[in-house]
Amino acid sequence: MKEKLLILGGTEFVGRLLVEALSPDTNKEIFLFNRGKTNPGLFSEITKIIGDRETDDIEKIKSQEWDYVIDFSSFYPASLQRTIDQLNKSVKKYIYISTISVYDFAKYTRGEKITEDFAKVSCSPEEAIDTTMRTYGKKKMACEAVLQKEEWLNSIIIRPSVIYGKHDPTDRFYYWCRKVKMTKEIVIPNQGENNLTLTYADDMVRILLHALNEDLPKGGYNCGTHDPVSFNNMLNWMKESIGSSSQLFGIDRQELRDEKIALPISGLCDLIVDSSKIKIASGLEFSSFENSVKTMMAHFEKEDWPTAKAGISDDEQEELILKFKTKI
Ligand SMILES: NC(=O)c1ccc[n+]([C@@H]2O[C@H](COP(=O)([O-])OP(=O)(O)OC[C@H]3O[C@@H](n4cnc5c(N)ncnc54)[C@H](OP(=O)(O)O)[C@@H]3O)[C@@H](O)[C@H]2O)c1
Known part of the structure; x- marks a missing residue:
């Protein structure tokens, strides 16, 4: 029996690059859950579960016993909780794509290194349901808190800085x-x-593959892949x-x-994000x-x-x- 990997997202940027990198892996059966809006023509050979995770559609993922989940599309703590509620204890790892915006930059002093234990922002109940980008980092922090509260779940939280690479929909780089x-x-x-402080998408994919396939202690990991x-x-x-x-x-x-x-x-600008934790834990060298x-x-x-x-x-x-x- 092949292990079952559910990717929430997987058709736009890093998610897409990851699916491309994973496709030759014959040991895992890959499923994608998304709305079928972004690049619907991609990955015709992969099983797709079509649905909006912000609605009851998320219950569709209950149909399988998943071994691994990689979550690119979670921005709201309530819907992340609902996603987790559909899973059973078969899940060996839940890899969540967070962001360095969970850190409280107001507390940053120039020259300091942001390690994983740096002060985080907090999120009020009103902010947790706010739909604007203004509360992006706060909601991602609340999502991390949802994962951390689920003690049974082996959650690995990846915190990239600004990502650049092929298929970046923002064109910022x-x-x-x-x-x-x-x-x-x-x-x-x-x-x-x-x-x-930038994150190269190809190297982020290598981090995600490592997190999926190798032993990596539960917890949060910064993932800037270059020095400033x-x-x-x-x-x-x-x-x-x-x-x-x-x-x-x-x-x-x-x-x-x-x-x-x-x-x-x-x-x-001028933030120093220290990603030595993931480098040491994974042994990976970045481009x-x-x-x-x-x-x-x-x-x-x-x-x-x-x-x-x-x-x-x-x-x-x-x-x-x-x-x-x-x-x-
Ligand atoms: N770009 C950056 O610089 C940066 C930096 C730090 C962190 N991040 C994090 O990276 C993640 C996004 O990464 P990515 O764009 O590379 O991921 P991706 O998996 O390549 O693309 C996003 C996926 O989410 C799906 N999706 C969006 N809304 C959905 C919904 N309501 N229900 C179900 N599926 C939905 C999209 O498909 P459909 O549209 O078809 O549903 C698409 O497949 C986010 O969590 C973001 O916070 C990004």
């Missing part, structure tokens, strides 16, 4: 790659000195990988805010940022650089630069 390729001058926040990297270094590696001579044009972050401009991934940037630039080259969904357009960028040059 791609925005910068495309600006390097397509524009001569690129607006960056401040002088590009602020650091980013500055905007300057990130853009310089992007430039180098395609031989671009674009210039970087720094604008003070406050001035960008005054212009009502939020440049992609520039929000969570160097330089190499993953090269891989991504080559990937986008093949995709022919479509317009980015995030950030400002090339024309808006040009106007902004002109405005600030005239100011100077």
Whole structure:
């Protein structure tokens, strides 16, 4: 008998990459539970249970005795509780995709390392049912608390920072790659000195495969896969990988805010997320940022650089630069 793996989600970004990586695994029978809205044509060979987990549809997962569950699509504690209520004790591991937004950044002091025991945010009953992104980290924290309360459940909680990689629906990282390729001058926040903590989707998949297939103690794990990297270094590696001579044009972050401009991934700057716990526990080595940037630039080259969904357009960028040059 094959072991049964239920993936809640699995058709958009990291979930999709994970299913692609898992598909050749003949020891596990994979099932996907989702609404059938996102990329419904994918994975025709895999059994799909179609339903909205925020409704009674979640009861459909009761039909099987699962060995493993990997949960990408849980954002509300009440519906996560309901999901767990459909499971029986056959579940050997419940792998939950959380986020570093569960940490209380208001308590962060510059230079400090965010390890797994760093202060967390709290979530009120009203926030737990709020449907806006404003309460995203709080609700994810409440979801973690639901898992931790279920003592019988071997839950492994993965906390990525901003994820970049193939199939990212947000284009937040791609925005910068495309600006390097397509524009001569690129607006960056401040002088590009602020650091980013990023998670490379391919390495996150390797973490998830390890969590699924190997022994990993129950609990929470940060999963930033690179040391912090500055905007300057990130853009310089992007430039180098395609031989671009674009210039970087720094604008003070406050001035960008005054212009009502939020440049992609520039929000969570200068946090140092310590992911040594997962590195030590798994023994995994992650890709160097330089190499993953090269891989991504080559990937986008093949995709022919479509317009980015995030950030400002090339024309808006040009106007902004002109405005600030005239100011100077
Ligand atoms: N992107 C980042 O930078 C980042 C950073 C930190 C943490 N995260 C976490 O990563 C997770 C998302 O990862 P991903 O996009 O890579 O996952 P994914 O599994 O590739 O895509 C999301 C899946 O959820 C399904 N889904 C959405 N709403 C649903 C609902 N109400 N009922 C049933 N299925 C539903 C979607 O399919 P249908 O639309 O067809 O239902 C889709 O298959 C989230 O938990 C997020 O908090 C992301």
